[in-house]
Amino acid sequence: MxxxxxxxxxxxxxxxxxxxxxxxxxxxxxxxxxxxxxxxxxxxxxxxxxxxxxxxxxxxxxxxxxxxxxxxxxxxxxxxxxxxxxxxxxxxxxxxxxxxxxxxxxxxxxxxxxxxxxxxxxxxxxxxxxxxxxxxxxxxxxxxxxxxxxxxxxxxxxxxxxxxxxxxxxxPLFSVGLPGEVGWLIGSAPSEPWTVERVAMHLGLGASTLRRRLAAEGTSFRAIVRSERLRAGQSALASGASSLAAAEAAGYVSRSHFARRYRERFGQSPSGRRPADS
Missing domain, CATH: 2.60.120.10 (Jelly Rolls)
Incomplete structure (x- = not known):
């Protein structure tokens, strides 16, 4: 029993x-x-x-x-x-x-x-x-x-x-709301060239409906993409990857663009991020 x-x-x-x-x-x-x-x-x-x-x-x-x-x-x-x-x-x-x-x-x-x-x-x-x-x-x-x-x-x-x-x-354990669903999809392959239309198709929505519903929940497609990609970059750095490899894993073509966004989000440069910091 x-x-x-x-x-x-x-x-x-x-x-x-x-x-x-x-x-x-x-x-x-x-x-x-x-x-x-x-x-x-x-x-x-x-x-x-x-x-x-x-x-x-x-x-x-x-x-x-x-x-x-x-x-x-x-x-x-x-x-x-x-x-x-x-x-x-x-x-x-x-x-x-x-x-x-x-x-x-x-x-x-x-x-x-x-x-x-x-x-x-x-x-x-x-x-x-x-x-x-x-x-x-x-x-x-x-x-x-x-x-x-x-x-x-x-x-x-x-x-x-x-x-x-x-x-x-x-x-209810697996219901995360629309921003969570979008985040999961992008986070599953952050280096992919995600667009609103592509994500909307995966979720069975129209692109304009997806934009409108995300806005109603206080976020946007662009913000979710950036968050998930930076999260992927942070995870790669924590695993010992170089800043270049982390930028690639996060879907950034430009390492300097990745570094700028990373500093804005985490307050330090990717090159200064060590696995021991995690």
Whole structure:
């Protein structure tokens, strides 16, 4: 049973509020029956109910969770959440992992993968099988460990996300908004000669629609291209590449142009960037 395997990570009896396990991984506990009205999470999260019961209300529709339930809650959606302790002498506890951004290498959902996104059919519960249970336990244990490095923790998280990706209820974890989708596409091949028309075609939009929607979100195609290319250049430099090689990896024909943009963004020249600075 998933709860039994995660028992070593449970917060001490009598804990109320957050109990940290690792980066963005924590238990949320309450000793009292509580109702949180119209809360909106700043980022999506993965949860596992360990003790007590949970209700999530969307309008008049209630979603009920019992111990062992794996769930994903979205960001920016008003929800009434009810947390109910297991009994008079026991608490409510859920193990939660916040996901403010997708890790490097994990693509956001495409429009085809998102489907029609009908809100009336929104689900939070994640179907649990043995592979997912094993992967969740390994990830939680790794992220909560001080003995393991960040690379191992990142691999464990990627394993969880890979299994969750095809599950509709996990969709909020992979929804990054239009600027994020554009950024991912350009970042996957920053040296390519990207144009608004080419990106719009990949996303199933018209070029003018893409420009208009990016502007409505406070950014532009040009700004995203520049950001992703500079990010690629920074990554190349951190890996030990020369400033010329970094400029080429970032899609800059002119090394001086790359150097100027790099100084504007990061406050130092690419030639002064050493791998040890990362």
């Amino acid at each position: 998933l709860v039994e395997r995660l028992r070593p990570m449970m917060a001490p009896n009598g804990t109320a509020g957050r109990y940290a396990h690792g980066t963005q991984l924590f238990s949320y506990c309450t000793l009292d029956h509580e109702r949180l009205k119209a809360i909106m999470l700043p980022c999506p999260l993965i949860g596992i109910l360990l003790r007590g019961r949970k209700e999530v209300w969307l309008g008049d529709t209630v979603h009920l969770f019992e111990p062992g339930t794996v769930f994903v809650l979205p960001a920016g959606v008003p929800m009434d959440v009810v947390n109910i302790p297991a009994g008079p002498t026991s608490s409510y506890e859920s193990l939660l992992l916040e996901m403010p951004a997708l890790p490097a290498g994990m693509a956001p959902l495409t429009a085809v993968e998102r489907g029609d996104g009908r809100e009336g059919q929104r689900q939070f519960r994640i179907p649990l099988d043995r592979d997912l249970a094993d992967t969740l336990v390994h990830a939680a244990t790794a992220i909560g460990s001080n003995a393991l490095g960040e690379a191992v923790k990142a691999v464990r998280l990627m394993e969880v996300l890979t299994l969750l990706r095809p599950i509709p209820a996990a969709g």
